[in-house]
Amino acid sequence: NAGVTQTPKFRVLKTGQSMTLLCAQDMNHEYMYWYRQDPGMGLRLIHYSVGEGTTAKGEVPDGYNVSRLKKQNFLLGLESAAPSQTSVYFCASREDRGRNYGYTFGSGTRLTVV
Amino acid sequence: GDSVTQMEGPVTLSEEAFLTINCTYTATGYPSLFWYVQYPGEGLQLLLKATKADDKGSNKGFEATYRKETTSFHLEKGSVQVSDSAVYFCALTQAGGSYIPTFGRGTSLIVHP
Numbered sequence: 001n002a003g004v005t006q007t008p009k010f011r012v013l014k015t016g017q018s019m020t021l022l023c024a025q026d027m028n029h030e031y032m033y034w035y036r037q038d039p040g041m042g043l044r045l046i047h048y049s050v051g052e053g054t055t056a057k058g059e060v061p062d063g064y065n066v067s068r069l070k071k072q073n074f075l076l077g078l079e080s081a082a083p084s085q086t087s088v089y090f091c092a093s094r095e096d097r098g099r100n101y102g103y104t105f106g107s108g109t110r111l112t113v114v
Numbered sequence: 115g116d117s118v119t120q121m122e123g124p125v126t127l128s129e130e131a132f133l134t135i136n137c138t139y140t141a142t143g144y145p146s147l148f149w150y151v152q153y154p155g156e157g158l159q160l161l162l163k164a165t166k167a168d169d170k171g172s173n174k175g176f177e178a179t180y181r182k183e184t185t186s187f188h189l190e191k192g193s194v195q196v197s198d199s200a201v202y203f204c205a206l207t208q209a210g211g212s213y214i215p216t217f218g219r220g221t222s223l224i225v226h227p
Contacts, residue, residue, distance in 0.1 A: 004157075031213060042219040043158075043203070050212050058214075090157050099146045099207045100165045103215070105157035 006106035013081040021076040023091030030096035032074040036087040081113045116141040120218035135189040137204035145206040147187040152201045
């Protein structure tokens with residue numbers, strides 16, 4: 001099925017460990033985004049990309065890095081995980097066709113840092 | 115800057131009750147407005163949208179009308195089902211730039227049989 005696929009779905013990290021979250025979309029979308037969702041905080045944008053080879057900071061970029069080497073993939077890295085990064089992470093993508101188009105979201109990665 | 119305000123939840127209803135979830139926005143220009151739904155353990159899904167004043171978006175029995183005079187986009191459904199239990203997010207997107215939406219905080223809906 002076409003859509004946005006996130007891997008892994010669940011992960012437990014120890015403080016200081018590193019990991020990479022993968023987001024893959026097969027809809028040829030130009031724009032991709034990483035959000036985190038925390039109770040009472042809604043969705044907060046971490047980083048985004050407006051095309052292959054581009055990245056930009058969102059609202060809460062500290063402690064995260066991203067790469068968009070291929071159009072279909074958007075990677076989110078945590079170099080040294082902290083308990084404050086315990087969250088549910090969502091990837092989203094959209095077409096570059098104006099403001100009238102909504103996002104397609106992945107099903108999320110639930111990350112716990114202990 | 116732009117902002118979206120939703121009523122705080124949870125909203126608790128009995129099956130077949132009428133649903134209204136309020137959403138108001140502050141924005142310059144003429145944004146597009148969206149409702150997303152998040153079922154437990156899943157990502158957000160686009161539920162409906164409206165792209166200009168007085169447009170009505172509809173899907174799966176849900177409706178919302180773009181009211182520019184009151185800067186509102188309230189979500190309504192005539193008869194809710196248990197399966198509608200989810201978190202609902204109102205959002206707006208402006209023209210230009212990277213089309214990053216402004217999301218509301220979300221409103222949880224719980225429907226009891």
